[in-house]
Amino acid sequence: MVKICCIGAGYVGGPTMAVIALKCPSIEVAVVDISVSRITAWNSDQLPIYEPGLDDIVKSCRGKNLFFSTDVEKHVAEADIIFVSVNTPTKTRGLGAGKAADLTYWESAARMIADVSKSDKIVVEKSTVPVKTAEAIEKILTHNSKGINYQILSNPEFLAEGTAIDDLFAPDRVLIGGRETAEGQKAIKTLKDVYAHWVPEERIICTNLWSAELSKLAANAFLAQRISSVNAMSALCEATGADVAEVSHAVGKDTRIGPKFLNASVGFGGSCFQKDILNLIYICECNGLPEVANYWKQVIKVNDYQKSRFVHRIVSSMFNTVSGKKIAILGFAFKKDTGDTRETPAIDVCNGLTGDMARLSIYDPQVTEDQIKRDLAMKKFDWDHPAHLQPLSPSSVKQVTVVCDAYEAAKGAHGLCILTEWDEFKKLDYKRIYDNMMKPAFVFDGRNVVKADELREIGFIVYSIGKPLDPWLKDMPAIA
Ligand code: NAD
Ligand code: UGA
Numbered sequence: 001m002v003k004i005c006c007i008g009a010g011y012v013g014g015p016t017m018a019v020i021a022l023k024c025p026s027i028e029v030a031v032v033d034i035s036v037s038r039i040t041a042w043n044s045d046q047l048p049i050y051e052p053g054l055d056d057i058v059k060s061c062r063g064k065n066l067f068f069s070t071d072v073e074k075h076v077a078e079a080d081i082i083f084v085s086v087n088t089p090t091k092t093r094g095l096g097a098g099k100a101a102d103l104t105y106w107e108s109a110a111r112m113i114a115d116v117s118k119s120d121k122i123v124v125e126k127s128t129v130p131v132k133t134a135e136a137i138e139k140i141l142t143h144n145s146k147g148i149n150y151q152i153l154s155n156p157e158f159l160a161e162g163t164a165i166d167d168l169f170a171p172d173r174v175l176i177g178g179r180e181t182a183e184g185q186k187a188i189k190t191l192k193d194v195y196a197h198w199v200p201e202e203r204i205i206c207t208n209l210w211s212a213e214l215s216k217l218a219a220n221a222f223l224a225q226r227i228s229s230v231n232a233m234s235a236l237c238e239a240t241g242a243d244v245a246e247v248s249h250a251v252g253k254d255t256r257i258g259p260k261f262l263n264a265s266v267g268f269g270g271s272c273f274q275k276d277i278l279n280l281i282y283i284c285e286c287n288g289l290p291e292v293a294n295y296w297k298q299v300i301k302v303n304d305y306q307k308s309r310f311v312h313r314i315v316s317s318m319f320n321t322v323s324g325k326k327i328a329i330l331g332f333a334f335k336k337d338t339g340d341t342r343e344t345p346a347i348d349v350c351n352g353l354t355g356d357m358a359r360l361s362i363y364d365p366q367v368t369e370d371q372i373k374r375d376l377a378m379k380k381f382d383w384d385h386p387a388h389l390q391p392l393s394p395s396s397v398k399q400v401t402v403v404c405d406a407y408e409a410a411k412g413a414h415g416l417c418i419l420t421e422w423d424e425f426k427k428l429d430y431k432r433i434y435d436n437m438m439k440p441a442f443v444f445d446g447r448n449v450v451k452a453d454e455l456r457e458i459g460f461i462v463y464s465i466g467k468p469l470d471p472w473l474k475d476m477p478a479i480a
Helices: 014-024 036-042 054-061 071-076 103-115 133-143 163-169 182-195 208-239 244-252 273-284 290-317 345-355 369-377 406-410 432-435 452-458
Strands: 003-008 028-032 066-069 082-084 121-125 150-154 175-180 204-206 324-330 359-362 400-402 415-418 443-445 461-464
Touching: 003 014, 003 071, 014 054, 014 066, 014 163, 028 071, 028 324, 036 066, 054 163, 071 133, 082 103, 082 182, 082 324, 082 359, 103 121, 103 133, 121 133, 121 182, 133 150, 133 208, 150 208, 175 182, 175 208, 182 204, 204 208, 208 244, 208 273, 208 290, 244 369, 273 290, 290 345, 290 415, 290 443, 290 461, 324 406, 345 359, 345 369, 359 406, 369 400, 369 461, 406 432, 432 452, 452 461
Parallel strands: 003 028, 003 082, 028 066, 082 121, 121 150, 175 204, 324 359, 324 415, 359 400, 415 443, 443 461
Antiparallel strands: 150 175
C-alpha cells in the first residue's frame, strides 16, 4: 500500500489529503501537525476549518485510510510520498522584511525529514514557495541523506477557500514540476498516478520545477490583478456615474477577458494574494528587475487604496466624524463560506474606524469573538504562524463588541457596513433594521449585495462600491 504523509494540517493539507483519501482507497494518508489543538479538532466532530462538504468526506475516511496525528516523525518515516503544506509567512525582520517568504517552517520540516527517513522519499512542495525553493530543500535533504534518495516535486495548490472541495474534485489543472532526470520523471509519474484516480490526464500538467513554483505565484498575481483592475475602475465609476457591475459585465463578455473575478469589492483579502505578490516582488528585485517589481506593487497599492477609500467614504458621509458613533459591521471573514479571517479587508476597515474612535458591533456567522479580537490586536503578518506560536493579543480592543446576529449589531447604530458577501445579508429585513437605527441611517455596502434602490425607499443613505452615488455623497471628497 502506498503511504502518503502530509506535514501541515491546515486549510490546504486537511482538505487536500481528505480528498486524496476519498478518491484513492488503496492509499493510506496521514496528516500530521505540530499543533496539538489542530489535530485534536481534526479527530473530533468540530473540524478546525469550515469548508462546505468537508465534514462528510472526513467522516467517511477517518480511521480507515485517513489519519490525523501529532506523531510527525513516525508517519514521515513510514511514508513513500511526503507533502509539505506548512506556513510560509512574510518575513517581518531581517533581509527582505515585509516582502520575502519566511521559510523557517519549511526548513525545519525538511531537516526533520532528513533526520527520520530510512527509505527513499518523494518530497512534494504543497505550500506556496519562492521559485528555486526546491533547490534549497534538495540541498538540506541531500547533505543529510545517509544514502537515501530524495526526489523533490513542486505540486502547488490552486484551491480557493469556500469552494475547496469542488475545486479539489474537479480542478482546472493539477501542476507537477520535477527534475528532468530519469529519477525526476519517475517521481512525477508516481504523483501523477495518485491524481489520475480522479483527475482526467489532460488536466495534469507536468513541467520543470521552476515553472511549477513560479506558475503558482503568477496565477495568484494574475487573479489579484483582475480584482485591483476592477476596483480601480470602481473609483472612476463613482466619479463619472458609470456602474461598475455594468462595466464588468460588458468587459467580461469579451471571451479574451472572461467574466470571472471581476467583482468590485472593498478589497481582496485571504492568506495568499498579498503574501504571494510581495514574494513575487521580492524575487523580481533580487533578480534585478525593478520595473517588473513595481508593476506588481501597484496591485497591492490599489488594494490598500480601495480599503482606505471605503473608510473615507464612511467618515466623510457621517459629517466627517465617527467618534463615539456605533457602526455595525456585517461580515468579518475574507469571503463568504469560510470562517477564515487571514488578511481580511475587515481588519483594515475596522482599524480605520476605531482609529477615528467609532464603536463597532461586529457580526459574522462563522467567525468567533476570540478570533475577531485577536485579529484586531495583531501586528501585520503575525497571523501566518502556527496558532500556538502567534503572539497573544496584548489587550482587547475596547471599542469593539461581537454579537451573534445582524439585527443586534445594527440596533442603535448610525451606520452599517457590509464587509463579507454572506448570502444571509441579502435577505435581511432592512425595514426592521432601519427602524432600530439612529437617523440618518447609512448603509455602506463593500460587497454590493444589497438592492440600493429598495434601501433608499426605506430611508437609508446607501453607498455601494462603484455604483452611481447617492445624492448625499455627491459633493463629498472620495479620499483625502
Ligand atoms: P495553515 O496555517 O492553515 O496550515 C499550516 C499548518 O502547518 C499549521 O497547522 C501549522 O501548525 C503546521 N506546521 C507548521 N510548521 C510545521 C512543522 N514543522 N511540522 C508540522 N506542522 C507544521 O496554512 P494553509 O492555509 O494550509 O497554507 C499552507 C500553505 O499552502 C501556505 O504556503 C499557503 O501559502 C499555501 N496555500 C494556501 C491556500 C489556502 O487557500 N489557504 C491555497 C493554496 C496554497
Ligand atoms: C485564492 C485563489 O483563488 C486560489 O486559486 C489560490 O489557491 C488561493 O488564493 C491561495 O493560493 O491561497 P482564496 O484566497 O481562497 O483563493 O479566495 P478567492 O476566491 O480567490 O478570493 C480572494 C479574495 O478576493 C477575497 O477577499 C474575495 O472576496 C476577493 N474577490 C474575489 C473580489 O474582491 N472580487 C472578485 O471578483 C473575486
